[in-house]
Amino acid sequence: MDVTKYFKNIDVTKYFSSFKMPSNFTFAASRKRVLLLAVSCKQGGLCPGGLDLENPSNWIRIVKDDGQSGAVQGREIDFAEPLDVIEFEGKPMPQGKQRENWVILNNSCRKVESKDESILEWAYQQYSYHGFWGNYKSYLDEYEFANVTEPSESILKVSNVRIYKNESGRAKIDFDWSGARYRMKWISLTDQNFYDRINGGDVLFDNAMIVISIPKETGIFNDETPKAYKFVSKVFDISTNKSTISKSNRPFNPFNDDLPF
DSSP states (O other): OBOGGGSTTSOGGGGGSSSOOOTTOBOOOEEEEEEEEEEEEETTEEEEEEEETTSTTSEEEEOOSSSSOOOBOGGGGTTOOTTEEEEEEEEEOOBTTBTTEEEEOTTOOEEEEEOOGGGHHHHHHHOSOOOOTTSSSSEEEHHHHHTOOSOSEEEEEEEEEEEEEOTTSOEEEEEEETTOSSBEEEEEEOOGGGTTGGGGSOEEEEEEEEEEEOOSSOEEOTTSOEEEEOEEEEEEEOOSSTTOOOOOOOOBOTTOOOOOO
16 A cells, blocks of 8 residues: 555655554655765664755655664765765655654665755755754653654754763763753764764864754663653754854753763
8 A cells, every 4th residue: 555655745754653554554665865964873884864855844864674773884875974965766664753764775875966064054944843852851751752743853053062972981962052941961972973083082162053863762771761862963063263162151950860871
């Protein structure tokens, strides 16, 4: 039963995320052109994602066709990087809250164009969601996560950015955001471009545009409480004067628990 051909230019995946699809349900294959804004680390490989250039208010996240939304390998996206444009034949593969997931069919992905950072403002203005899923924390609890109706990907403009390693050696990012009263702290970072840089100390930016995500489902961590941790998959330095670093005067959020990893 192929339904997507009847819904051109409509993100039909959002209507099918809350129930189990019948075994004979399939999404139609279609040709996609995507401006990549993130190609981040994911267990087993990479997690590429960006704007659907046919409808740039929508996000497309490329996952492995394994039923688990697993990582893809660089060769599967023609070794494309953020700000490259790719084309491929694919189909939607929504899972949980990640309704934007797509799989590539027939090894069809090709890098067709590269953009520079001048495209970032256009991308920010085009995309539909610029929020933090309703709280100031680095995670959503089980109730908050269950009530998420927004996209699982957000693009934010932030300031007073600090990228660093925590005591466990994990990459983290802190920042101020105009939509929050408190400073955002301890957000996990999967942008591998900073992993070597923070070995030499903190990386600081006046201003940045970040791509931030929530997972497809909650997980059980050290305190055995189901949570969905947010993570930043890409950081673009958009500081006017990249040699000048500001310090945050935003108050610390006393209700934000540190990450367990």
